[in-house]
Amino acid sequence: MSELFTPYDLSGLALPNRLVMAPMTRSRAASGVPDDDTALYYQQRASAGLIISEGIPISREGVGFLFNPGLYTDEQQAAWSKVTAAVHEKGGRIFAQLWHVGRLSHASLQENNGAPVSAVPRRAENSSAYAWVEEGSPGQVPASEPRALTASEIKRVTADFVRAAQRAIAAGFDGVELHGANGYLFEQFINGELNTRQDMYGGSIQNRLRFLLETLDALAEEVGANRVGARLSPFGRLYDMRPYPDEAETWVTAASELDARRLAYVHLSDQLTIGAESMPDGFASRFCSAYKGTLIVAGGFDKTGADAALRKGGVDLVGFGRPFIANPDLVERLQNGWPLTEADRATFYGLHGSRGYTDYPRYAPDA
Template identity: 50%
Template sequence: MSDTSDALFQPYALGGLELPNRIVMPPMTRSRASQPGDVPNELMAAYYAQRASAGLIVSEGTWISPLGKGYAWTPGIHSPAQVAGWRKITQAVHKAGGRIFAQLWHVGRLSHTSLLDGQAPVSSSAIQAEGVNVFVAESNGTPGFVQASKPRALKLEEIHAIVDDYRQAARNAMAAGFDGVELHAANGYLVNQFIDSNANDRTDAYGGSLENRLRFLAEVTQALIEGTGDKRRVGVRLAPLTTLNGCADADPETTYLAAAKLLGTLGIAYIHFAEADWDDAPHMPVEFKRQLRAAFPGTLIYAGKYTAERARIALNEGWADLIAFGRPFVANPDLPERLRIGAPLNTHDRATLFGGSAHGLTDYPALAAA
């Protein structure tokens, strides 16, 4: 499929992996894990294997510990059964010729007591994410969205224990056959709740100054390097200018340039930037992207309403190395081939995004079938 005249289809070396193209399937929550136990399953394996022509797949967010869960029917990577379930998925993707990283996820305050056996969610601070809803299941199995519960602030020893949870999750991911791991430090989840100034009112070593607010990011990233045994197998997802799920920073460009420099010193493989993708979202200037390129020596991935045309511009201008296409991958299992030849794209069914069966997950037609 390599086409050296098309920037999207030039091969790329990511750490020790050889990617056949510059197209990434980013993390997308689909809430199809088997119950009880939130175990990855054969249906999910079929879904990911269908999309193995991506240069790189990053799995849906997978929670690292019971208190890290924030949405119903999402898979974990905490129990032996979950690790075994993910192994089926990585084997299916590899058999289909693909490469897959696990996105490691702790939602922090973006959860509900009904998902946590009655416990309150945890966060950097006891600040509620007002107006933010999370996906839950009623006692009769009916899905729905409810206001996230008010969190409690983590104690110092609990922060250290969560860093250990991340290290173990990285070990579990490697045991499950993943090619690497991505830290979810974006979109208002736990690591983001430490980074962004309006979500962190701590007065200890994890709050206040920018250096302190980046401390948790640094410690977790180092734990993932230790857990995988290879810094080239670690990426981090950041969302510098978004205010998704109630997180915002007083000076985001300064904060995230510092975060990029920090991650560069740790030597990780990539940073995956999530640009806002809603209609009135804040714009991420190209000049800021160029500054991020100068700050971080590794691979840069961008995601956020990219078309093939916009993706080629980003790659040709040099501020991006790989481009992630989110919802187009939902409805187009053969998205790279469609982008290569300019074929029409299937449209996804919003009603089937979260929860359900094979319908809306594995039954979208490929070009040959269509």
């Protein structure tokens, strides 16, 4: 039997298989509040060992995509409680991915058309946000020039993450994942080429990791380390993330720091399948030597690749993203060798009603 379909104990949360539904932005919430289709979408995919939600902004400031459901108002919290109840009704488990995009935003998404925030006031070149092209017309627009967060504001952002985590647990999520990957806010601090700050949040590796680790510590203190995961994308190049001299050492140091915190898991995202560079040869083994806790890997896996990763060791769970869009019963299809449906890329994002969202059927072997 494939190890992919064997149970796993995730810090006390029993998973029936090792197949994780990876977080995917869908931009389907017209008012920024989850709706009945959101609940149905996640419920349809509840046979995954673990669902990690789409990135959920922790504040208005953290928004970088129109129609992305947040978790910073009472209305949003109440709506997410219906989503988690729908997943749990089918026996599923779901973590909320907590998200702040940092400089990958646009003034039209910010309160009073303000500037987005980042580690430093440098625009992400050749990068866009899904925002208002003009009033009433959504689309891709160049990311706005950001302003640098002050040290006191960084503490405030950490507090925003804690409040969102409180809301997530109150809404019935089984845990939370801090989104520290893909060129968003935390990586804007970690990246040594971008982060030229002269205070306690810039310069050395420890200083550049400080914001991430302080926030993880605050989340763990609030909801328990066993209910907190972290997503990272070492050597990521999305959204104008550039190489820097101590890059490998930065991520190995992060691995050691995360190991000491005994989190629920660390979730590594390899960007090779989305047009970026892969992690260098030998880096994965260095990371795993420093981090020995539960490890999720994601990045273009199929069943064969997932089985190979689990057999090799070091990897405990495997994330699948796009295959889940058109195959709500992906676990059953992979387990039985049933064919997979191709997703309609034109409906990946945006307000298309149920089309390309909740209208993909389960496989009918006798049809």
